[in-house]
Amino acid sequence: MGRDTDDIEREIERARDELAETLDALATRANPQRLAEDAKATALVTLQKPAVAGTLIAVGVVVVAIVIKKIVS
Secondary structure, eight states, X not given: OOOOHHHHHHHHHHXXXXXXXXXXXXXXXXOHHHHHHHHHHHHHXXXXXXXXXXXXXXXXXXXXXXXXXXXXX
């Protein structure tokens, strides 16, 4: 026997609610401001690691040395 119209309407309403929740979640995840904040937080955590900080300092020293050498030459 087939489903009655009340069951079908409840199923449609439940599907609409689930779709609305999914769309809200996607909108939140795709928010450019939130993405920028997440990227900034990740960069700050990465830069606070000693190995990364040391590498950046070494690269900075090399760049400054090259610039000074070109200025003097």
